[in-house]
Amino acid sequence: MSAYMGKLLYINLSDKTSREMDLNPDLAKQFVGGKGFGAKILYDLLPPGCDPLSEQNILMFMPGPVTGTLAPAFRGCVVTKSPLTGTFADSYFGGHFAQEIRYCGYDGLIITGRAAEPSYLYISDGKVEFRTAAGIWGLDTFATVEAIRTDLGDDTVKTACIGPAGEKLVSFALINCEFNRHAGRAGTGAVMGSKNLKAVVLRGSKTVVPADPAGFAAAVDQAYRELVDDETINSFTVDGTAGSIDFANDEQLLPTHNYYNGQFEGASGLNAAAQRKHFWLRNVACAGCPIACGKVGLIKTGRHKLLVSDIVEYETASMVGSNLGISNVREVAYLVKKCDALGLDGMSAGGVAGFAIEAYQKGLITAEDTGGVELKFGDADAVNYLLEVIASRKGLGDLLARGVKAAAAELGGDAVAFAVHVKGLESPAWGPRSVPGMGLALATADRGGCHQRAFPILYECGGEWEGKPVDRLGTKGKGKIVAHLQNYLAALDTLVKCDFGQYGVKDVTYARLLETAVGEKYDVEKLMLLGERVWNQVRLFNLREGFTRADDTLPKRFTNEPLPEGPYAGARVSLEDLSLLLDEYYTARGWDLEGRPTAEKLNQLGLESLPKLINL
Ligand code: SF4
Incomplete structure (x- = not known):
């Protein structure tokens, strides 16, 4: 017994077919869920150089193995190849949609092809319906949800949909997953629009049963206590x-x-x-x-x-x-x-x-x-x-x-x-000129400039990391911090944690939640190794798409133009600084100085000769 539902749902819009695929136990073991599943499946299924807006691209909705349980602050992610960046893209959403994927009996949805005409998918437990979206194409996201509820006569279905921007293939179109929750970044909505797919609608009735119900309940209780006792978390509530x-x-950011x-x-x-x-x-x-x-x-x-x-x-x-x-x-x-x-x-x-x-x-x-x-x-x-x-x-x-x-x-x-x-x-809303570690985090983020892959600002402004002093404006030591944070957050993104929950829930508690959910021994060290494996798997994808060290860079506004005034006037992340940061970061990762994982590193992570873990 484990919290996995044991199935992925594969849907081809071109020929209106769907099939349930058994979850490969090795995929579950090595990549856990969410971002991990998305990273490995995208690498295995997508032909190199695939046009993100072609019918070949795949669009995945991935929950994690504890999504849909009582564990607090877990969500889902959309994984695809981005039309905005050409990189791997993972975009996270809250609400109730990810939970419903599990209640439908799946550990993830994989959608490919292109519908011949505007369509939406209605997935109800094991049944998949391809329905016309002729009457709702052109509606905004809020009106779309209402129209679908009316069409189905059910105002409790969970819906992910696009608006007019997704239909028009705007490169930064989002997928709306509820009134106020979205898979916002990297153009996932344009990929959905390119598939003539207006919405995915879910209705499920299954339950998620952890491997160790008593141990899991205790871990959930612990996670709740850590959240409600934490000052930062309380500030999010207020x-x-x-x-x-x-x-x-x-802080001039x-x-x-x-x-x-x-x-x-x-x-x-x-x-x-x-x-x-x-x-x-x-x-x-x-x-x-x-x-x-x-x-x-x-x-x-x-x-x-x-x-x-x-x-x-x-x-x-x-x-x-x-x-x-x-x-x-x-x-x-x-x-x-x-x-x-x-x-x-x-x-x-x-x-x-x-x-x-x-x-x-x-x-x-x-x-x-x-x-x-x-x-x-x-x-x-x-x-x-x-x-x-x-x-x-x-x-x-x-x-x-x-x-x-x-x-x-x-x-x-x-x-x-x-x-x-x-x-x-x-770029996200964190100007990095006075926090070079954040500059490095943006330059090396796997989906393009993103603050959610590592947020060293906390330590650069706080002046300390793991008990050691951190020089805010300096470069030394930042490569190691960024690599560590990226690995940790990539691990938590296989569970699909909410970004805010991570500020309260401790690493040992996440490990315990995972262990008791899936029935496999996990400690913090193994969690970190998982995150590093996922990060390297994504790097392999981006390298295969032609990205190099030259792409791990920052906009000229941050490298060439110092902050003009204020407490950090004159600060910038020069190209020389960035080069030092990258050298240290690649070394901390066990990559060569061109940013490529070495054979030794891939071997250590079990990626060197890993076969496809999904076959169509
Ligand atoms: S912290 Fe906010 S975004 Fe995160 S799961 Fe809770 S309500 Fe949703």
Whole structure:
């Protein structure tokens, strides 16, 4: 007995077939679930160089082995090849959809092919229906969920869907997995759109039974206690991640005016106090999560009065707020909700809009391109215009829909100097110029610039890691810290932990949850080895796609332009610094100095001659 359901569901949209595949025990043993399953299956099934928007690409929805149990703060992820970056992509979502995959009897959904016409999938326990989406193609994400519920006569089904942006193959389109939960990053929604797949709808009735029910219950109890006793976790319950606005602003990490600076004079208009004042009503949680970081809000005053909103979490408050010079949180809430409805990743949309405004200021985009709309920082109406043309790919929107990397290449001039991305993924809301370890984490993140693969900022600003002092502005020792954090988080992403839960739940507790769920001995050391295996497996995928050391880099804004003012004025991560960081990081990983895992390392991780663990 184990918490695995024992089956993966494979669906081919091209010929409308589906089949249940037995879960390979070696896949479970070596890769556990979530990101691990996605990494190995993508490597095994995808032909090298596959066009992400072709019918060959595969789109996976992967829970972990404890998702759907009483264990708190576990979720699901979407894994595919990204149309934005061309890399491996894993994008995480909360809500209830991942749990329902397990209740349908599966450890993951693997979708390939392309439907001949707009369609949606309805999976109900063992039954798979291919249904027409003709009546809902073009609807926004919220309307799509409602229309499907009406169509099925069931308002309790769990739905993952795309909006108009996904249908139009916008490179940073998201998949909506509930009112306020999304697989946001790296363009998973465009992959879904390329498959003519409007939605996946689930209804399941199975239960997940751990291998050691008593031991698992004790581990769950322990995890709950660690969460509710933790100060950081409690701050998420009270303020969500909006509490980070003040921290980032004080530390000069807050993206402002397309990352020109790291402090914003209007930060107090965006922070948790401002959000509380203007719209929070009550907390909401993903399935079984005691943290409940989400908020339902209602804008109480101003021109968007009575708009129902979610919390504007840190990343979008920054990318759509400070990064665009907007300090009115009600305007930001409106714009973020618009992103959600259209099916745009708010983080990338904020990055793209900041890039477009700066390009306009510098004359690379003109009023002729915008139909007379003036693009300027601080103007919410100009951003609203940009979101609409991007999602519909009209005019200038068609260029911007490809992301800042592609847009900068096409605009030419010095556009590449202010295109803020890593490997094509628009940077998250943590400017790294005064925290070089974070710069390294962004440069080496597997899906492009991402703060969720390692977050050394905590130690760089805190001045200590594992009892040893950390020099915030220095490079020494950062490679080892970043490699360690990446391995740990990759391990937890096989369980598909929520990012916030990891700040409370201890490593031994995660190991115990896994051990008692799947019935195999786990300690922290084995957990770390698992994470390292998964990280290397993803690296093998990206190397096979042609990525090299040269791609582990940072945007020119961070390497060439020092912070212009403030407490860390003059700080940047120069290319020389980055080179030192990379050398140390690759060495810590047991890779060669070109960033390739050595045969010895692959052998140690059991990857050197590992066969395919999935066969069609
Ligand atoms: S902390 Fe927030 S995002 Fe994470 S599982 Fe709980 S409610 Fe969901």
